[in-house]
Amino acid sequence: xxxxxxxxxxxxxxxxxxxxxxxxxxxxxxxxxxxxxxxxxxxxxxxxxxxxxxxxxxxxxxxxxxxxxxxxxxxxxxxxxxxxxxxxxxxxxxxxxxxxxxxxxxxxxxxxxxxxxxxxxxxxxxxxxxxxxxxxxxxxxxxxxxxxxxxxxxxxxxxxxxxxxxxxxxxxxxxxxxxxxxxxxxxxxxxxxxxxxxxxxxxxxxxxxxxxxxxxxxxxxxxxxxxxxxxxxxxxxxxxxxxxxxxxxxxxxxxxxxxxxxxxxxxxxxxxxxxxxxxxxxxxxxxxxxxxxxxxxxxxxxxxxxxxxxxxxxxxxxxxxxxxxxxxxxxxxxxxxxxxxxxxxxxxxxxxxxxxxxxxxxxxxxxxxxxxxxxxxxxxxxxxxxxxxxxxxxxxxxxxxxxxxxxxxxxxxxxxxxxxxxxxxxxxxxxxxxxxxxxxxxxxxxxxxxxxxxxxxxxxxxx
Numbered sequence: 001x002x003x004x005x006x007x008x009x010x011x012x013x014x015x016x017x018x019x020x021x022x023x024x025x026x027x028x029x030x031x032x033x034x035x036x037x038x039x040x041x042x043x044x045x046x047x048x049x050x051x052x053x054x055x056x057x058x059x060x061x062x063x064x065x066x067x068x069x070x071x072x073x074x075x076x077x078x079x080x081x082x083x084x085x086x087x088x089x090x091x092x093x094x095x096x097x098x099x100x101x102x103x104x105x106x107x108x109x110x111x112x113x114x115x116x117x118x119x120x121x122x123x124x125x126x127x128x129x130x131x132x133x134x135x136x137x138x139x140x141x142x143x144x145x146x147x148x149x150x151x152x153x154x155x156x157x158x159x160x161x162x163x164x165x166x167x168x169x170x171x172x173x174x175x176x177x178x179x180x181x182x183x184x185x186x187x188x189x190x191x192x193x194x195x196x197x198x199x200x201x202x203x204x205x206x207x208x209x210x211x212x213x214x215x216x217x218x219x220x221x222x223x224x225x226x227x228x229x230x231x232x233x234x235x236x237x238x239x240x241x242x243x244x245x246x247x248x249x250x251x252x253x254x255x256x257x258x259x260x261x262x263x264x265x266x267x268x269x270x271x272x273x274x275x276x277x278x279x280x281x282x283x284x285x286x287x288x289x290x291x292x293x294x295x296x297x298x299x300x301x302x303x304x305x306x307x308x309x310x311x312x313x314x315x316x317x318x319x320x321x322x323x324x325x326x327x328x329x330x331x332x333x334x335x336x337x338x339x340x341x342x343x344x345x346x347x348x349x350x351x352x353x354x355x356x357x358x359x360x361x362x363x364x365x366x367x368x369x370x371x372x373x374x375x376x377x378x379x380x381x382x383x384x385x386x387x388x389x390x391x392x393x394x395x396x397x398x399x400x401x402x403x404x405x406x407x408x409x410x411x412x413x414x415x416x417x418x419x420x421x422x423x424x425x426x427x428x429x430x431x432x433x434x435x436x437x438x439x440x441x442x443x444x445x446x447x448x449x450x451x452x453x454x455x456x457x458x459x460x461x462x463x
Contacts, residue, residue, distance in 0.1 A: 039066035096124035122146035145169025170209025190216035214246030257347025284339035367399035
């Protein structure tokens with residue numbers, strides 16, 4: 001989720017530009033070929049292994065066949081190779097992101113910074129960061145996250161071995177092994193250790209983090225990973241997740257919840273605090289909504305938890321959950337939502353939706369509901385209106401910003417339901433007094449109007 005935001009971002013991040021291969025300090029010397037020599041044989045004898053025989057061949061462009069050398073031929077050969085690139089690189093640091101080079105001092109981090117073994121990275125509120133280890137793997141930190149490189153080393157074969165400790169928050173790992181994988185990586189969160197299963201050409205996308213009760217959670221969105229804790233281990237396949245208690249072992253893997261369906265992909269508001277709506281996901285204990293300045297959600301504007309159930313029956317008869325956001329700035333914002341299970345495992349994210357705010361003022365006022373006499377009335381010299389028994393009144397409702405969603409009437413059972421007529425007949429009030437209210441598109445209600453024959457319409461207390 002580059003791994004820019006786990007979900008839409010993680011899925012496209014396989015196209016991110018790769019870092020260079022591990023950097024080496026080489027010593028190259030002249031060599032005279034003896035009987036039985038080949039490029040690979042010379043490489044193995046001088047470096048202890050033949051992994052880098054192609055590098056030696058490239059040093060000698062005059063050699064057409066690396067297995068056919070002439071006795072006495074002069075070559076340029078690697079006689080020693082030292083790995084010097086044993087670090088992770090910060091490729092993104094949004095808002096307040098800090099690195100720890102020497103304990104306990106933290107200092108601002110910036111793209112291009114390198115972290116070596118024992119050093120850390122952390123994010124503050126509305127901050128994100130991305131660490132890249134090599135061309136195969138990168139790590140995304142959400143806000144309020146803190147990680148340390150417990151171990152980062154590169155072998156002579158060019159294999160990166162890394163262990164990351166998640167001390168706070170959560171991280172998203174994108175691990176995309178190339179044809180000949182050169183990375184071994186593990187993530188330690190709470191009591192758990194998560195190790196991606198390496199399959200050439202098949203990426204692993206996972207999220208893990210420590211929980212407040214001292215445990216951990218692991219969600220695998222692509223590929224497969226092994227999760228161990230308390231002397232036991234489970235294989236977590238794609239689309240599955242596990243909760244790890246503070247003392248282990250991992251719980252049996254469970255299926256991750258499906259992505260919620262967003263009702264409206266593109267909205268335009270002439271106010272700044274509108275409603276976001278999405279379909280309810282069966283078995284969801286809650287939802288997490290991210291509102292960001294960019295589509296990949298590297299710049300978080302709001303992160304809010306919505307507990308389930310919070311259902312609302314829409315005009316189409318479907319059940320939806322919703323969130324009224326805090327006021328957003330002018331311009332475009334992007335948002336997505338994912339469901340959370342009872343074991344606090346994140347489900348798949350929704351598609352990204354868009355909000356265009358044309359007026360930064362929030363809609364704070366309820367709608368207005370009033371009555372206008374149409375017929376059967378007399379207006380006295382004092383301006384007072386007296387209604388006859390056959391009078392007809394017109395309902396007038398208005399909301400300047402979000403607009404009126406509906407007019408509702410209270411039934412004898414105390415329930416509110418839609419009122420579909422535009423008028424009220426006074427004669428009918430003799431038998432059935434009415435209570436009416438208007439509701440705007442943010443779910444805010446007007447004061448209740450009480451209508452009773454023989455009385456002037458008045459505002460009721462409560463509703």
